[in-house]
Amino acid sequence: MNLEVKSTEYRRNILKYIYKAKAGHTGGSLSCIDILNVLYNEVLNVSPETFTSPDRDRYIQSKGHCVEALFVVLADKGFFPESDLETLCKYQSHYIGHPTRKVNGVEQNTGALGHGLPMSAGVALAAKMDNRDYRVFTLMGDGELPEGSNWEAALTATHYKLDNLCAIVDLNGLQITGPTKDVCNTEPLDKKFESFGWAVRHVDGNDVVALKEVFDALPFEKEKPSVIIAHTVKGKGVSFMENELKWHHGVPTEEQYKIAMQELSPAP
Amino acid sequence: MGNEILKAPIGVTGAANQDVFSETLQELAATDRNIVVVTSDSRGSGKLVPFGKKYPAQIVEVGIAEQNLVGMAAGLASAGKKVFAVSPACFLTARALEQIKNDVAYSNNPVKLIGISAGVSYGALGSTHHSLHDFAVLRAIHNIRIVVPADSFETIQAVQQVAASEQPYYLRFGKKPMPLLDERGETTFQIGKGRVVRRGSDVAIIANGETVYPALQAARKLSAENGIEATVVSMHTIKPLDEKLLSELAVECKAILTVEEHSVNGGLGEACASWLLKNRYHKPFDILGIPDEYTVTGSQVEILSHYGISEIGIASRVKTLNTLT
Numbered sequence: 001m002n003l004e005v006k007s008t009e010y011r012r013n014i015l016k017y018i019y020k021a022k023a024g025h026t027g028g029s030l031s032c033i034d035i036l037n038v039l040y041n042e043v044l045n046v047s048p049e050t051f052t053s054p055d056r057d058r059y060i061q062s063k064g065h066c067v068e069a070l071f072v073v074l075a076d077k078g079f080f081p082e083s084d085l086e087t088l089c090k091y092q093s094h095y096i097g098h099p100t101r102k103v104n105g106v107e108q109n110t111g112a113l114g115h116g117l118p119m120s121a122g123v124a125l126a127a128k129m130d131n132r133d134y135r136v137f138t139l140m141g142d143g144e145l146p147e148g149s150n151w152e153a154a155l156t157a158t159h160y161k162l163d164n165l166c167a168i169v170d171l172n173g174l175q176i177t178g179p180t181k182d183v184c185n186t187e188p189l190d191k192k193f194e195s196f197g198w199a200v201r202h203v204d205g206n207d208v209v210a211l212k213e214v215f216d217a218l219p220f221e222k223e224k225p226s227v228i229i230a231h232t233v234k235g236k237g238v239s240f241m242e243n244e245l246k247w248h249h250g251v252p253t254e255e256q257y258k259i260a261m262q263e264l265s266p267a268p
Numbered sequence: 269m270g271n272e273i274l275k276a277p278i279g280v281t282g283a284a285n286q287d288v289f290s291e292t293l294q295e296l297a298a299t300d301r302n303i304v305v306v307t308s309d310s311r312g313s314g315k316l317v318p319f320g321k322k323y324p325a326q327i328v329e330v331g332i333a334e335q336n337l338v339g340m341a342a343g344l345a346s347a348g349k350k351v352f353a354v355s356p357a358c359f360l361t362a363r364a365l366e367q368i369k370n371d372v373a374y375s376n377n378p379v380k381l382i383g384i385s386a387g388v389s390y391g392a393l394g395s396t397h398h399s400l401h402d403f404a405v406l407r408a409i410h411n412i413r414i415v416v417p418a419d420s421f422e423t424i425q426a427v428q429q430v431a432a433s434e435q436p437y438y439l440r441f442g443k444k445p446m447p448l449l450d451e452r453g454e455t456t457f458q459i460g461k462g463r464v465v466r467r468g469s470d471v472a473i474i475a476n477g478e479t480v481y482p483a484l485q486a487a488r489k490l491s492a493e494n495g496i497e498a499t500v501v502s503m504h505t506i507k508p509l510d511e512k513l514l515s516e517l518a519v520e521c522k523a524i525l526t527v528e529e530h531s532v533n534g535g536l537g538e539a540c541a542s543w544l545l546k547n548r549y550h551k552p553f554d555i556l557g558i559p560d561e562y563t564v565t566g567s568q569v570e571i572l573s574h575y576g577i578s579e580i581g582i583a584s585r586v587k588t589l590n591t592l593t
């Protein structure tokens with residue numbers, strides 16, 4: 001199936017389950033879904049069958065609050081039946097508002113920001129120790145970058161020459177309080193990572209073709225960790241949600257849900 | 269008959285304690301330009317957006333960086349600012365624990381740490397977002413006072429008193445609207461002195477924060493249905509603990525139950541147990557809190573009900589204790 005069609009299907013499912021659960025991180029799930037789409041359908045060497053293999057590629061979602069994006073993709077890849085998502089955020093369900101390893105396909109429990117990169121660096125270092133050639137990917141929000149742990153891990157990753165590690169920054173420009181540049185400016189981000197010894201590429205993070213190209217070019221430099229700065233739109237795909245702060249964890253009303261689903265109608 | 273000291277209106281909900289906190293702080297900031305709030309992308313959850321609009325020069329945003337939040341707060345406090353560092357209790361007291369221990373408590377910088385959406389307020393967001401460890405870790409750190417108000421009266425009083433104090437504090441708030449425990453406008457509140465909400469001579473229920481109200485409801489139910497009369501205490505200050513009140517309760521009541529929205533390990537219950545045992549009060553005693561297990565998933569109400577931290581659950585635990593007296 002065509003990747004763009006998949007992205008639309010995923011976006012519909014994200015909204016469907018957030019609407020049902022009456023909870024979720026809508027804007028950030030819509031901004032990063034194209035990245036997850038390309039990762040799980042084109043890049044990662046992982047499937048329900050290989051999930052316990054020590055040689056599988058790892059994906060650790062540092063911006064854990066956008067769990068809806070991860071869950072719809074994992075369901076689509078067959079890690080669990082999609083109908084499980086009917087229980088999202090319900091009493092005694094393991095499908096909660098952040099990734100947990102109780103859900104098949106989830107590598108690590110996340111939700112507190114700034115943990116994905118250090119854990120990923122650890123998994124990547126283990127690959128080097130064991131001479132395995134799996135790769136490790138982590139997805140971070142631009143708002144979570146001020147957590148110091150990220151920069152500690154950025155140093156370690158360079159020190160150990162972790163070219164099997166790839167961080168993706170979902171640069172949607174917004175967090176909860178406001179635009180990321182007004183809350184705590186991290187620009188110029190590429191220069192920061194470069195000075196920490198990383199190989200950096202920019203990409204349109206909502207363009208599946210461009211994403212595939214950039215992932216195909218990994219590692220960008222031998223013996224250096226790679227970071228992809230993915231320029232995205234928070235709320236991407238639904239006109240009234242795009243670049244709107246309130247959709248960080250906004251839940252659509254029935255009316256809004258209908259309009260959003262119309263906008264996300266599958267291509268004829 | 270039990271003696272109702274404070275009249276909590278049944279079924280009437282007031283404001284959430286963390287909302288009352290931000291309103292009170294705004295009032296204080298109007299006359300004290302030295303008050304500074306520090307946030308870590310948390311002003312929305314802390315209901316501090318109006319504060320930021322009104323006093324833009326008195327709010328400092330550090331971004332999503334709780335360690336930096338507490339370190340900066342300590343620095344600001346050392347230079348004479350009256351600092352309130354506001355962040356979800358889970359991140360504030362776990363991520364930034366070393367900054368709390370060294371930069372605030374050990375260095376004696378009088379920061380007021382404000383943990384919002386505490387306990388299991390965040391419900392289905394899961395364990396990363398729950399703070400069931402904060403009493404335990406902070407109790408083990410010297411030079412920080414731990415205050416957990418139950419309603420808006422206690423919240424206003426606590427915020428005013430800590431603002432006037434030159435010592436480090438941790439204040440813990442939930443986000444559920446809480447009924448006012450006293451409709452008649454009580455005026456006495458003192459940090460370090462437990463607040464007796466109801467008197468009865470059979471069992472003492474010692475609770476804090478959002479668990480005081482269900483404890484009071486349970487006491488009424490026990491009185492009406494089982495003839496068991498319970499004293500209910502809002503032990504808003506865990507440290508320093510009101511030892512005088514504890515010894516009075518140990519003498520007056522036949523059994524003691526503690527209730528908290530925290531792990532059963534290291535919180536209010538164990539603080540009371542330790543003091544009572546060391547002082548040779550041997551009574552039927554139990555701790556009601558979140559057990560040491562993978563926390564059940566669900567909303568705050570579902571999690572609390574699951575573990576019996578509810579009117580029905582507390583009443584049933586009291587009945588069991590009462591059979592041992």
Ligand SMILES: Cc1ncc(C[n+]2csc(CCOP(=O)(O)OP(=O)(O)O)c2C)c(N)n1
Pocket residue numbers: 025027028029031063065066111112113114140141142143144145170172174175176180234308309310332359363
């Ligand atoms: C350590 C930590 N601090 C605070 C939070 C609360 N929080 C959840 S999402 C969020 C904003 C995240 O912004 P960003 O990383 O830009 O994510 P996105 O915009 O992609 O959703 C915050 C502050 C958290 N989950 N973890």
